[in-house]
Amino acid sequence: MFSKEQEINFNTLSAQFLKQESISSPELNALKDLINYLDWRYYVQDDPVLADQEYDHLFRLLKAAEEAHPELVSADSPTQRVAKGLNAAFTTVAHLVPMLSLENSYNAADLLEWDRKCKAFAGKENITYTVEPKYDGAGISLYYENDQLQRAATRGDGVYGDDITTNARQIKSIPLTANLSGKGVQSMEIRGEVIIKKNVFAAINEKRLAAGLSILANPRNAASGTLRILDPAEVAKRGLHAVLYNISYHTNQQQEDNEVLQSHYATLQWLDQMGFATPVKDMLRTDSIEAVIAHCAAFEANRDELPFEIDGMVVKVDLLADQETMGQTSHHPRWAMAYKFKARQATSKLEKVEFQVGRTGNIGPVAKIAPVHIGGVTVGSVSLFNEDVIREKDLMIGDTVLVERAGDVIPYIVKSLPELRDGSETPIIFPRQCPVCADELVKTEGEVAWRCININCSAQVVERLIHFASKDAMDIRNLGDANIKRFFESGLIKGVQDIYKLDFEAIGQLNKFGAKSVDNLKAAIEHSKQQPVHRLIYGLGIRYVGETTAKTLAKAIGDVRELKDWNEERLCSLEDIGPKVAQSLVQFFSNEDNIHLLEELDLLGLNLKNTQHNNDADHEGAFSGKTFLFTGSLSQFKRSDAEEQVEALGGKILSGVSSKLNYLVVGMDAGSKLEKAKKLSNINILNEEGFLKLLLDSGISL
Ligand code: IVH
Numbered sequence: 001m002f003s004k005e006q007e008i009n010f011n012t013l014s015a016q017f018l019k020q021e022s023i024s025s026p027e028l029n030a031l032k033d034l035i036n037y038l039d040w041r042y043y044v045q046d047d048p049v050l051a052d053q054e055y056d057h058l059f060r061l062l063k064a065a066e067e068a069h070p071e072l073v074s075a076d077s078p079t080q081r082v083a084k085g086l087n088a089a090f091t092t093v094a095h096l097v098p099m100l101s102l103e104n105s106y107n108a109a110d111l112l113e114w115d116r117k118c119k120a121f122a123g124k125e126n127i128t129y130t131v132e133p134k135y136d137g138a139g140i141s142l143y144y145e146n147d148q149l150q151r152a153a154t155r156g157d158g159v160y161g162d163d164i165t166t167n168a169r170q171i172k173s174i175p176l177t178a179n180l181s182g183k184g185v186q187s188m189e190i191r192g193e194v195i196i197k198k199n200v201f202a203a204i205n206e207k208r209l210a211a212g213l214s215i216l217a218n219p220r221n222a223a224s225g226t227l228r229i230l231d232p233a234e235v236a237k238r239g240l241h242a243v244l245y246n247i248s249y250h251t252n253q254q255q256e257d258n259e260v261l262q263s264h265y266a267t268l269q270w271l272d273q274m275g276f277a278t279p280v281k282d283m284l285r286t287d288s289i290e291a292v293i294a295h296c297a298a299f300e301a302n303r304d305e306l307p308f309e310i311d312g313m314v315v316k317v318d319l320l321a322d323q324e325t326m327g328q329t330s331h332h333p334r335w336a337m338a339y340k341f342k343a344r345q346a347t348s349k350l351e352k353v354e355f356q357v358g359r360t361g362n363i364g365p366v367a368k369i370a371p372v373h374i375g376g377v378t379v380g381s382v383s384l385f386n387e388d389v390i391r392e393k394d395l396m397i398g399d400t401v402l403v404e405r406a407g408d409v410i411p412y413i414v415k416s417l418p419e420l421r422d423g424s425e426t427p428i429i430f431p432r433q434c435p436v437c438a439d440e441l442v443k444t445e446g447e448v449a450w451r452c453i454n455i456n457c458s459a460q461v462v463e464r465l466i467h468f469a470s471k472d473a474m475d476i477r478n479l480g481d482a483n484i485k486r487f488f489e490s491g492l493i494k495g496v497q498d499i500y501k502l503d504f505e506a507i508g509q510l511n512k513f514g515a516k517s518v519d520n521l522k523a524a525i526e527h528s529k530q531q532p533v534h535r536l537i538y539g540l541g542i543r544y545v546g547e548t549t550a551k552t553l554a555k556a557i558g559d560v561r562e563l564k565d566w567n568e569e570r571l572c573s574l575e576d577i578g579p580k581v582a583q584s585l586v587q588f589f590s591n592e593d594n595i596h597l598l599e600e601l602d603l604l605g606l607n608l609k610n611t612q613h614n615n616d617a618d619h620e621g622a623f624s625g626k627t628f629l630f631t632g633s634l635s636q637f638k639r640s641d642a643e644e645q646v647e648a649l650g651g652k653i654l655s656g657v658s659s660k661l662n663y664l665v666v667g668m669d670a671g672s673k674l675e676k677a678k679k680l681s682n683i684n685i686l687n688e689e690g691f692l693k694l695l696l697d698s699g700i701s702l
Contacts, residue, residue, distance in 0.1 A: 621650025
């Protein structure tokens with residue numbers, strides 16, 4: 001899309017604009033182009049070049065200049081993505097070419113059979129195929145005319161869809177302008193899929209949970225639901241992404257055949273160069289159906305490593321001339337075939353609902369279903385999250401339910417099948433008293449969860465203990481859920497401080513607790529005393545304080561107890577801490593009992609201090625200025641330990657592969673990150689041995 005020289009120019013330009021507090025009107029077009037370039041780097045290439053604050057500064061410069069000169073605002077300005085007001089109801093529009101669906105195949109035999117048919121329909125023995133991911137999102141069609149995005153529509157029934165242009169303009173990976181006329185293309189309708197990447201989806205749900213809202217079931221529903229939200233500002237917040245995979249219609253001003261519009265592969269490469277996100281990076285082009293099958297299998301094995309959900313692969317005949325010869329049925333093109341991955345859905349019976357009390361007193365309904373096998377795992381329990389979900393999904397005990405389990409998304413009930421009811425089903429009664437301590441439950445306005453507010457409720461105490469000892473908190477191995485429950489029930493542990501005052505003799509008397517287990521437990525507890533302080537902060541189980549917030553807090557303090565002097569305003573000045581989290585922290589640290597607990601933990605020998613204080617994030621060390629990322633499963637380290645080592649030496653951990661990455665450490669079964677890193681020349685790719693050597697060379701003793 002951009003030449004090397006252009007990229008260099010943009011770099012110079014951004015350095016220059018970053019120094020400015022305002023721009024003059026002749027500079028406006030250059031700044032507009034620069035921001036479009038930065039959007040492309042960030043949203044399409046997934047490889048940002050500026051920090052968020054720097055980008056925001058440039059955006060503000062443009063906005064201010066446009067406010068001063070409204071006559072210079074053009075529809076393709078990046079500021080014009082930001083919509084004003086609400087969508088009226090969506091109008092129905094006809095697609096220029098109907099959006100067909102795809103025929104499905106499920107195994108190698110199906111693909112071999114299709115290969116034979118393709119050759120027969122195309123009337124030739126050699127066919128080139130392309131294979132690309134089948135994105136699990138919402139179908140979309142975009143119409144461009146005179147290099148401008150004119151209209152966007154949902155798939156609808158394939159013939160008519162909803163006009164969602166305003167919402168599509170919120171999707172930063174959809175270019176508002178593209179130099180299509182450069183290749184003689186005057187108008188064009190393109191097809192693609194709107195998706196929500198897994199990490200974005202997880203972050204949305206984390207925020208929704210913190211805000212007491214119901215969680216979104218899966219990225220697919222979330223994407224299609226978001227396209228229909230009436231408030232475009234809300235759409236913008238959801239971080240949608242669009243991948244384009246087919247030109248369904250175009251008018252061409254060039255008399256001679258356009259060289260880019262000869263094959264599917266060339267078409268997508270061209271769209272890629274024009275700034276669209278396309279499947280090209282994940283695509284295979286081959287003459288061999290066996291290679292097609294192998295590519296499908298490789299992606300299926302690797303699907304959980306991808307940053308987005310896919311439910312299969314799409315195999316297409318590459319040459320557009322062949323596609324034309326082969327034609328289509330009334331339902332699907334003959335030149336394309338979906339290869340569907342193994343189902344991650346199954347039906348089962350909802351046998352009963354249990355109500356569990358969470359760490360913060362929230363009552364979580366859990367559906368017990370007749371165990372079913374889904375994607376290699378047996379599922380018997382499925383969270384129903386809250387009362388609203390039960391009502392919205394119209395669930396009854398005895399219902400047949402459709403259950404889905406996708407990669408790292410926890411299993412959930414997609415829907416009930418009320419048409420299969422026989423009258424024996426009974427309603428699910430949500431309790432109004434805590435199932436453990438029988439206290440009255442409370443529901444705060446604006447929240448979906450019912451809560452038990454008795455902080456001494458034994459279920460909550462046990463959950464808090466489990467959280468404190470858990471892997472991401474104090475990581476006290478040998479003190480898992482079962483032992484905590486046992487020790488609690490036998491009165492050996494009442495609060496976290498008791499973990500450090502355990503009567504090991506009494507434990508030795510317990511059934512199945514040999515001398516070896518006691519020694520292991522003792523050692524694990526002793527070891528936990530020296531955990532870095534962010535683990536303790538996280539382990540305290542303060543509402544809304546997750547691991548990231550705990551790390552942010554730890555970096556800002558010398559000793560946890562200092563937080564009792566921090567007010568909400570000061571807390572909010574820290575990155576990622578908002579009023580809700582701040583309020584919860586103030587509440588926690590103004591409670592005398594909690595401060596007393598911290599004093600006691602200090603006396604018991606726990607680490608309450610940030611040993612890296614003041615020289616933390618940017619402190620000097622052998623890895624200063626170096627960035628690392630770990631991928632695949634490591635055999636010699638725990639990933640979190642390896643990351644801590646890097647940070648302790650002044651290095652930084654990145655979340656994805658980009659040109660800013662210096663070292664990619666690769667374990668077993670590394671996936672797409674490794675592939676991506678191989679394409680970038682500046683990244684050092686190390687195996688575990690190599691990383692170990694680097695650590696030793698830096699003088700660390702292991
Ligand atoms: S091509 C005429 N390619 O799957 C060809 N479709 O089950 C049109 N989909 O309606 C489709 N990823 O919404 C194509 N790489 C891909 C796709 C893809 C996802 C969706 C699309 C289609 C549905 C069919």
